[in-house]
Amino acid sequence: MDVTIYHNPACGTSRNTLALIRHAGIEPKVVEYLATPPGRDELAGMIAAAGLSVREAIRRKGTPHDELGLDDPGLSDAALLDAMLAHPILINRPFVVTPLGTRLCRPSEVVLEVLPAEAFAGAFAKEDGEAVLDGKGKPVA
Numbered sequence: 800m801d802v803t804i805y806h807n808p809a810c811g812t813s814r815n816t817l818a819l820i821r822h823a824g825i826e827p828k829v830v831e832y833l834a835t836p837p838g839r840d841e842l843a844g845m846i847a848a849a850g851l852s853v854r855e856a857i858r859r860k861g862t863p864h865d866e867l868g869l870d871d872p873g874l875s876d877a878a879l880l881d882a883m884l885a886h887p888i889l890i891n892r893p894f895v896v897t898p899l900g901t902r903l904c905r906p907s908e909v910v911l912e913v914l915p916a917e918a919f920a921g922a923f924a925k926e927d928g929e930a931v932l933d934g935k936g937k938p939v940a
Contacts, residue, residue: 800915802827805837805845805894813893815907815925820895822932823918827895836887839880845894848901853879856903858891907931911938 802820804827807813820827830837837845846856853876857869863886864870869879883889893904900913908931911919919936930939 800825800897800918802914803830803896804828805830805832805890805892805896807831807833807892810892811926812905812907815931816893816895816904816910818926819907819910819923819931820914822921822923823914825914825918832890832892833887836884836890839884842883842890843876843880845896845901848896849894849903851903852876853883856891857883857889862886862888864889908938 802825804813804817804820806817806829808831817827817829836842843853846853849856857864857879859865867882867886868874869882869889891903891905895902895904895910895913897913899915902909902913904910907925919932921932921936922930922934923932924930933939
């Protein structure tokens, strides 16, 4: 299965998402988007495919969001995309693109929506020990 993750290795959610993909037996294309950000059309396409608005795809925590005045409701999607491209840290993460769909995987288990359910065998827990999959590879409620 062709899977791409827009990854930040410093982010626990991104690391957990990547680990879940690998737990499914899939080695994804890993794009460290801070070093290699997506182009404008690619970013806009991922946001739309994930069913998000541009504003919903912007990260606030640990970014220049407030300093740039990105809370201004008068800013257009084009202006917000410009800011994200100029400051890739503003791109929320991790985005995962698969043939089954595109998701912003916050929390990391959202990735289960775009991976084949039959790919999972065995338990999986996040770095902090929170169970995501039971011993049969089924999502923990």
